Structure formats: structure tokens, C-alpha cells
Amino acid sequence: MRSARFGVNRQNSQFGFSGSRRKTALAVLVIIQALFCACLERNSSAGDIVVRLQLPALSDCQSQTIPLMLVDEDPNIVFCLVKFERVYASQDELLGEFFRTLAGHQVCRGAVSRAGEFIFRDIPPGRYWVITSEPVLAGDERLVWSHPVRIGEQDSSQQVVLQRSNAAMVLDSADTIF
Amino acid sequence: MAFKKYLLSAAALLWLAPPVLAIELGEHPRLYVTAQGEGKVPGVEQLRRRAARPEYAGAWERLKNSNAPHEIALVYLLTGDTTRLSLVREALAGTSSRSDRVVEHSLAFDWAYSALSEPERKRFAARLMDSCEELAKRYRIPTAYHNYCRNRHMGQGFAMLAAWGDDPRAEGLLPPVQKELREFLEILGDDCRLDDMAGRAGYGGGWPEGYDYDRHGALYAIQLLLAWRSAGLGDYITGSSYWRDKIMWLLYGTGPDGSFMLGYEDNDYPFVMPHDRRMMTVLEGELGSGLASWWIDTFADTLRIPAYWEFLFSDPKVKNIPPESLPTSRLIEGVGLALMRSSWQRDATFVHFHCGPWYTYHQHAAQGSFSAWRGRPLVIEPGVYDGEVTGHYVNWRIRSISHNCILVMDSGERFLGPGDVPVPANDGGQIIQNWTHKPATLAEWRAQRKMRDTGRITAFVTDASHDFVTGEAAGAYSPEKVERWCRQLLFIKPDWIVLSDYVVGASADFPKTLILHTPDRMTAAGAVAETVPDGGSPLRAFSLLPAGAQLEVAGGPGKTFTYGGQDWTGTDPYNEQFGVAWRVNVTAPGQKATTFVTAIYLPEPGSGESGRPQAELLESGGGGTVSLSLDGGKYRVQIDPRAEKPYGLSGPGISYSVSGAVLEDGLPVEGTPVSLAGAENKKIVTDNWGRYLFENLSAGQYRVLLTGTKQAVDIRVTDHSLGDVNFD
Secondary structure, eight states: OHHHHHHHHHHHHTTTTTHHHHHHHHHHHHHHHHHHHHHHHHHOOOOOEEEOOOOOOOOOOOOOOEEEESSSSSSHHHHHHHHHTTTTTHHHHHHHHHHHHHHTEEEEEEEEEEEEEEEEEESSSSSEEEEEESHHHEETEEOOOEEEEEOOOEEEEEEEEGGGGOSEEEEEOOOOOO | OHHHHHHHHHHHHHHSSSOOOOOOOSSSOOOOOBBOOTTOOOOOHHHHHHHTTTHHHHHHHHTTTTOOHHHHHHHHHHHHTOOOHHHOOOOOOOOOOOOHHHHHHHHHHHTTGGGGGGHHHHHHHHHHHHHHHHHHHHOOOOOSHHHHHHHHHHHHHHHHHTTTTTTHHHHHHHHHHHHHHHHHHHHTTTOOOTTTTTTTTTTTSSTTTTHHHHHHHHHHHHHHHHHHHHTTTSSSSSHHHHHHHHHHHHHHHHHHSSSBBOSSSSSSSSSSSSSHHHHHHHHHHHHHHHHHHHHHHSSTTOOOHHHHHHHHHTTSSSSOOHHHHHHHHOOTTTTEEEEEEEEESSSSSEEEEOOOOOOOOOSSSSTTTEEEEEEEEEEOOOOOOOSSOHHHIIIITTTTGSSSSSEETTTOOOOOOOOOOOSSSSSSOOOOOTOOOOSSSSSHHHHHHHHHHHEEEEEEEEEESSEEEEEEOOOGGGGGTTEEEEEEEETTTTTTEEEEEEEEEEEETTEEEEEEEESSEEEEEEEEEEESOOOOOOOOEEEEEEETTEEEEEOTTTTTETTTEEOOOOOOOTOOOOOOOOOEEEESSSSSSSEEEEEEEOOOOOOOOOSOEEEEEOOOOGGGGGEEEETTTTEEEEOOOSSOOOOEEESTOOOEEEEEEEEETEEEOOOOOEEESSOEEEEEOOTSSSSEEEEOSSSEEEEEEETTTTTTEEEEEEHHHHHOOOOO
């Protein structure tokens, strides 16, 4: 199957040999065709993952953007393996090793701002997890997300909304409860 | 220069070298049995005498006829009969990735050891170590709270103990096996202060995954502990409260007529099984427990357990002790489970209430839920668990809506699901924690307690006439949705449950709904919902508060698992699970803080329609104490929905209790005599948690005193039981 990018390049090469008005008309046609091909390509084999952060309690001291990773390995499996391999590690050491190990399964990186969104673009079909690649400060909590997302053959985009309810880990240091 | 290099490398080697292993294991046999025997560990001669005793004749006969390699090996050990050891050798030449099989191979190796040649010992020990590597690949959950971890731990521990001295890899297993043993022991709560129990799931004898997975988790654990002790590495059973309490967990979790065991959490075998008998058998022998013996004879007599287990661990000398002298209800603290019944008779009413922390997979988003049984299931938690992660499991079985909980609907809430169901449906319920990064140890649980401290039982008093329990479960919900949910459950034995629910949402715009599931068709008219059973009296639920609540009946055939316009029906039900149920949704008018008060009549089986029980609100409280009457004024009840004031209950046959604990620097003191003087005089001795309980008291002035000391507390019993009358 011909790729959209190849189509654009070929049309551009034709464009280089034409005269003024036809050139403009051709250019418009080429752009439309390129966009159309790109859309076709995305619909049939790749999609976007739109990540939004909804966290009213986000701490002021948290940096303006939250670093994200898209990984193709189940973080719960990775976390278990890290624990097997780092038998005597503390919780923080485990987390550090967890993020480092996940980086080995990284598909791409990004960052989401407090009120904005981030889009992982042109992701091939498959199962992924959106990871916040460091704990996020919110109030007196540190939160970690490992949110699953699946891109199907026909998906153009999937949305992942990170909330307190779907955090994968919440850390703090409260007192004894019983 | 070369000398310097030599010195440096020698120092580095010394620094990197593993510590010298300080343990020495005894000769074979060392698993469950030793040559001489000592204390609770039987010796070979002792077992030979046992084989000749008539009370063990049945087990011994089964052992002799067994084809299981480890049982053949035990017969060889006791009789010297080598005729069938070829079967043992054949088994030991193989490997397994199943830990129960590895245990059997380890036992066979250990018990047949004296018949094996030196090359055979090395070869078979190597196979055991190979099996350990297979186990490590199969059971990859390193979580002290989860049965999978116990599974691998048991297999590796047994193989290590068996192969020690014959394969060098065994010594390499010691550090991780010891570490996981320590992690397991510290979640049990043994020898801990009562104010240091956070994250200790085993406090009280329970298992966080519920009764079915306890058959794996705790049963694997005690097998390893028995072998650990016989190998001379330490006794973690004798004197442990956990294993004593395990008897209570099983006894109180068994239905009054033995037809079920509590099916809460993931459980597709909610009835007594051979695993339970195995556990009770070893506890009968270990602790000389007449209660365990009574339970086996009453509920598990027909269930068969392995012959070697019965032969080694049962004790026919132990006399049955029925539970009649025990309180009828009990709190299993670590998991937050109140197990209540109206009597020890087979026709008793049984109620469970669960409000505890979240520890591990197989738990449900259902803190604050309850169920009721009286001759048959009346209030249930429908759904089918079959071990698969499906839409039914993620969107129904583990969710609050499939339990008797409170839902608070924030339509924008998103939940965390597995890779196969990445966007779970929104039921308005509690957070799903099954696919979070779960804590592996007590330390991790404590580091994550903000998330895992989902519920706790803050009050529990029991009396022969009634039980009262309070649970706080806001921690199970998103803090952006629920600020408080305080549920108080008053069980007036055997007929009534009164529920008080004080719910504070983060917004008045989040609708709050109380859910009750029944196996029978339901109807609702006005503020009353009732079942339409095939025969006998209906269950009636009276919605007394809030005023203006809307009752809606949902569920039924083809619609049981439907909500939000979607049907989450899964596989067909099996093993007493409920594939069809009805539910009544009691939805409150929009308010930030809402009080639900619900009275539920639990009908006696077979009783006719004569005399329709009634519940009536006397005083709505205006934010304070709520008063109601039941059965036309027979019972009067007061409840403060905020749980700031004690409940009140009066009526014919109602008595009260006084309970507390005797502590020394926060540690429970067992065996302390405690006296009650006043309107009635009683004496009791504190249990393994330093607790005492005086029941069946009438109202009046009392003094509780520690016998032989001057320590005393004066109390006045009015219209409620008193808990926490403590001495420290």
C-alpha cells in the first residue's frame, strides 16, 4: 500500500515543473490529496491518543507540565518484575526503577499541561498504557497513572482522562489508622 | 602494583561475597516428620505407633493403598516397604511448574531419602531446583496479601528444604524465601500492639481475598510453616493468634446450617470444601481445638482430605466442643468483616457486613456492603465470578452496584480497568483498585494507605439479642465525589436489620442511591419495597429517610446486570452464584448531605402472611438522632446518623453487653480474669486479644474490674451495649 508521505513527495515533484496559475491550482489539489491520503492512512492503520488531566487538587508546586510516556507493556507486569529483581528496595527506589524499566517499553513521550491536553499521534493499532513518568503532586498526595488504551484498526482517536479515580497509585505518609 | 591489585580484588571479593549462611538443616526426614520428633513435630517411631492405633486405622489404610508418590514414600518411611518406590523415583525424575506438585515431590524426596542412592539424591534434588525455576516463571505476583505469592513461596520453600545439601541452588533460595516469610508474618498481626495494625490483613484470622482464596493463601502458608518448623528453622505456629483466629474465621463464616460459606469477594465455591477441612484438621491437632473438631464433624464430615494429612495432623483424642458458649457474632478486624448470627441453631439468621481496607486483587469495590440469610438467601450480592476478566467482571461482579452499597453518581467520573476493558462503565460506585499498582508488603501498603484505606469498622458490639456495627467507607470512593459515608447496621435478632447511612457528597448534584439486591422478584409502593417469594412471607424494606426518596425496582431475568443502558451479563451462573436477581434503588433528592434510614424485615422461612411487620419513623431528627419503631412499637430504635451519639434499642427480649480489652502498653494481655459486679455478677477470662465480653445484661449500674487488682471502671448500661471499656 502506498504511503501518504510518498504521495505528497511525488506530487511535489510535479509541482516543481508547472507554471503560475496552474501551479497554484495544482498546489491546492496536491495539499488536499495529501490531507485526504493522510486521513485514509490514519483511519486504516493508526490513531491518536488524546490525554487530558482532570485534577482539581493539582498542587501549585507541581511543574507546569506533567511528563507522559506511552508504553506497550503492561505496567503491572513490569512493576511485579521490578519487585522480583529489586528485592530489598524501598517504595521510592521501586518507583524509580519502575519508571526506568518502563522507558525500555516506550513508544513515545509527551507532556500534558495542567489545563490542556496532549496528543500521541499516529499510533499503530495495539494495546498501550499512558504513564505519568514521575509522581504527580496533588494536595498531600503523589499520584501515578498507568492507564490502558487500545487502538483498533478502525480507531481514529482514543481519549484518556486522568483523574483521581483512575490513578494507579496514590502515595502519602499518614499516621496509623487502626 | 600487582600486589596492590591483588589486595584490591581480594577486598572487592570479600565485600561482594554473600554472607555465610548460618543455618544448618537436620538429617532427612525433615519435612513435617523428623527421625526423633520433638514437641509438635512427630517422630518416625511415634508415627509407627500411630499406624497401629484404631483411631488412625482409616487414614493409615488409605495411605497404604495410595498411589501418590509422597504417600508411598511415607509408608516406606514407616514400614521400610520398598516395593513401590519405583513410582517415587519416576515422579522425582520429573519437574513441575505447579507448587502443590512440587510440595508432593519434596515430601516424596524427603521421606524416601534413605532409600535413594547418592547419585539419585543429587539428580532428584536438581529436578526440584529446576521446578523452582519453573515456579518462578509461573507465579509472578510478589504480593504478601495474594494467594499467588503464597503458592510460589510454598513450592520454593519446600523444594529448598528438601534439596538443601544436595543441590547448591537450594542455598541461593534461602534469602528470598526468608524475606517473603517475614513479609507474610508481618501482615498477620501476631504480637503487635493494637494501635499498630494498619495494613495487617491477617489481624483476626481472615484473608483479604475472601474465603475461597483463603483456601489457597492460608493453606499454602501453613504448609510451609509446618515444614519450616520441622526443618528446625523456627516455630511460627505455636502461640500465633492468627492460626487460632483462623478457626473463628471459618466457624463464623460458615452458614448456620452448613449450606454455605460466606461468598463475599471473588468466590465461586461459596460452600464448605475439603480445603477447609484440611485447615481445620491441622488446627484441631495443633491447637487441640475442640471447636475445630466440632466444625469438622458437623459441617465437613463427608469431605475427604489427603490421607497423609489426616494421618499426620489430625488428633482423634480432641473432644468436640460446640460453639454455644461463644458469642454469636464476631469481628474479623484486619479485613473489616462482621459475621453475625442470631443463634448457633441451624435456623438462625445470618448477616455479614464488610467494611475494610483494600489489599489486593480479588477484592471488590464493595466496602460497606452486607448480606442476609434466613433459611435461604434474602439479601444477596448477585453476579458470577469465573476467574475471567470480562465485561461482566469489570463492570458488574466487582463493582459497587452489584453489592448492597451506596452509589454517588458523578457522570464525568472515569475508572481504571484492565487492558481488555480500558474504560469501565460508570456505576457511581467505589474506585476500582484491581488494576492499580498494588502493595506487595506491609511497608508498601502503609506508603499507599491514602488509596488503600478504603473502609474501617469503627464500632462493633455484640449481644445475644442484637449486634451493632458502624463502618466508615468514604475512603473507597474518589475524594472528589464522596466526603463521608457512615453506615450503621443494627441487627435485631432474628427479624430486623436497621440501616443508617449518612452520606456527604462533594456536590449536591451527585445523585445518591441506596441499593438492595434480592433473589426474589420485588415490588415497590410508596416507601416500601417487598419481595414476592414463591412461598412464605416476603422480605420488606421500609425506606424511612430521606423523605421524598424514590424507590425503583430493577433487575430480573435478562435485566439483572443492566445499568446505564448497557447489559453486562456474563457466563451462566454455577455453584450457588446468582444469575438472576432483583434490586430496589432508593434514590435521594439532591442534597450534599443525605441520611438514609432503612428498616429491613427478614422473614422466617415458611411463615405465613399473618401479621405484616411494620416500621415507622417517629422522629426524623432534623440532623440529629433519628427515632423509629418496629413491629407496631415492639422495638424502639434511636440512631444518630453521624455516629456521634450512641444508638438506643429497647423492647421485649432486648439485653445489652459490655466489652473491652485488657492491654499492657498497647499489647493485649491474654488470660486476665475480669469481673462484672452490679445488677448481675459475672466472671470471664480475656482471650488472645485481651478481650472480654459480658452479654445478656439488663440495664443498670455496673462495675468492671480486673480480678486481683484495684483497677475498675464504673459504667451505667441504659439502652445500648458498651464497647471499648478498656484497661491499659
